[in-house]
Amino acid sequence: MNARRRHNHTALRRAQSLLLCEVMKTFMLLASLSFSALAAPPSETGTAFKADADMKEVLSSLQSLGGKPLDTLTPAEARTQPTPTDAVMAVLKKKGKSTEPTALVPGITSIDTTLPGPAGALPVRIYTPEGKGPFPVLVYFHGGGWVIADKNVYDGGARGLAKGAEAVVISVDYRLAPEAKFPAQHEDALATYKWALENAASLNADPRRIALAGESAGGNLALATAIAARDQGLTMPLHIVAVYPITQLASDATPSYVDSADAKPLNKKMMGWFGKHVFAKASDKKDPRVSLVDANLAGLPPVTLINAQIDPLRSDGDLLMTALQKANVKVEHKIYDGVTHEFFGMAAVVDDAKQAQGFASKRLKEAFKGKQPSGS
Secondary structure, rough: OOHHHHHHHHHHHHHHHHHHHHHHHHHHHHHHHHHHHHHHOOOOOOOOOOEEEEEEHHHHHHHHHHOOOHHHOHHHHHHHOOOOHHHHHHHHHHHHOOOOHHHHHHEEEEEEEEEEEOOOOEEEEEEEEEOOOOEEEEEEEEEOOOEEEEEEEEHHHHHHHHHHHHHHHEEEEEOOOOOOOOHHHHHHHHHHHHHHHHHHHHHEEEEEEEEEEEOOOHHHHHHHHHHHHOOOOOOOOOOOOEOOOOOOOOOOOOOOHHHHHOOOOOOOHHHHHHHHOOOOHHHHHHOOOOOOOOOOOOOOEEEEEEHHHOOOOOOHHHHHHHHHHHHHEEEEEEEEEEOOOHHHHHHOOOOHHHHHHHHHHHHHHHHHHOOOOOOO
């Protein structure tokens, strides 16, 4: 009897051990799957951050256009790839909406012309709002890492600011690298600003009410141009709008370069690719026109700084804000969650872009009227 009990007890313990083992296996499998689900970034952003529904739609549209990774292409090939603007147009078409710029931003007319630059004529688009004028004037610089894109790709941001700020906007196609290495882009930007000061009256604009704006590489150009204007004793801009600007290239280990290393549509590899084509020598990355966080920022006008959460350049904005504050420059910094680099010009389909353009336009209008920022 005792032997039978011992046998039954041993069998029971063996069964319990097997059951516990299976439970543990199941638990570990579920834990592994849960961890993988948390660790794997959502496909639409390439990061752990989630895109808002409207931003996600644009990213999905961009992916469907079949572009190749820029860092695998030559600059000439990269310039033929689908752009975020193409994705926005595709979303509008899908919804049966017009893609005409005059329909997307009514009340703004534009003409394409040229202005004299340091190495020849520079194409520009001049946007004019409805009304009698004279209007304030805003010099705007497009993004693209100083290698790709043009005023057409960035029409949405420039046109939106012309409408919102009720200003004449001058958007220039500065020279691109690698055909024109740094500092050609900065030289063209400064030449455009000088031309605006000298010719604003012929555009029904007031050169005393002038500001600078730009996105990404263009945000860098806007800030660097203001510094050059200060150093050369030119009329200073009343305000600067810098949208996800490049403010340093010395470190690619900032928090956002880490959490958004594989972000879409801009990632860490692409930033390295841009730098490879823009600069003739590595030390150029430390030039104060590029490394704005190390530049003398004293005496600059107030800055409106806009960043996207899903963007390797997000921390560049944080670094710039700190540098501006140390230089006693007034700065207001907003980071928009759930959106990516390039969102600013997508007001036709992305609500945060509409909000960001409104925020920037309000600050510009206050500056043109000689008012201090009133808060958001």
